[in-house]
Amino acid sequence: MRNSVHPFVLITKLEEGEESDRKYWQVISLLRRTRIDVAIEAYRLDHGQPPESLEALVPGYFAELPADPFSGGPFRVLRGYYGRPPEDIYLGDGETDAYHEAS
């Protein structure tokens, strides 16, 4: 066993945890927005046009709308369909710019 263990490493680990936890919630946020996107597409197939508002997805597509994990309320920003070419798909840490204000 190594002899250089220092307990202050623990303090550093706990501080790093806050930033890492934010990454988790960003992914949850993205998952929920994608679920809403899927529901919008399903609504479009069923009704021939997208819903007027997200509330139209309840109760047919959601028992209740997925909440924004950061605000705890409804999403104000939705993902957009940009049809980006596959070469542009990026698996990195950068913030995604594929959002737009819901109309």
Next chain:
Amino acid sequence: MEKPNGLLKLLRELREREGRDNALIHYLEAEQMLSTLPVEIQKHIPQWVRQGTLEGSEMQLDPILDAFQSIFAEIRRGAALDYARNAGLGDFDNTPCPSSERLKLVARMLCIESSRCLSRGEVAAAMEDFLAALTMGRDLTAPVSPLTAAHLCGLDIERGVLDSSDHMLSSGLLDRPTLNRVAARLAVIEATTTPMIETMEAETAQFLKIFFDWLAAQSEHADDLARQLGQPKDDFFCPTPTDRGAGPNVLGGHFRLPADAYPATRPRRLPASTG
């Protein structure tokens, strides 16, 4: 084939002991298979890993994706298991970690394969590859013996896969049954992606156990440690769970050592010194 990394070796041993296959093994094997690709593709991999995209490559996409087929098959095998576990911490800096950037590359390539399938009208295959890549990300956050490094890699993969879903959802090619399947799977992925805080807490608990096992086994270090921290030695060594524990300046004051964690010769703290 590259020499298997330490994590893959550990997970294979765990599989033997558990008698149950583990998705992480297949993902790590897929990552290792990057080294079996044709040389003309392999020479681009460091650049692709570094920049996160295939931009700047002069190669056509089709032959690259064709060469990745066996790698994709390995990821699909792993994702189909719907079971993953990690190996946890080793002894501190000897902890075997996944090669995160290479894992992210193979997941990304599967997303591109999904796009190719979609462009060919193979909607079901496109959707399955999209969900397999997403499941790979989820599996890397597996809650059993978690590892922060793998968890972060898994979150990056999930995020990248979701970012790549625009073209599929906006294609107008998905029918209702397919959308139902995607919706159901996304809900499952959301519910089963392990919260980061749980992995951090589990890893910290493992870290503490390793640390105190080491400390208890080498009680002569207590004097050095107390001197370095400027704290009484008794703040670090407590004989029973009712004592003060590690002390607020070191471990937040909420950690208690089991009474049997110490050698019998360990010096006992006097009641008068507990404060």
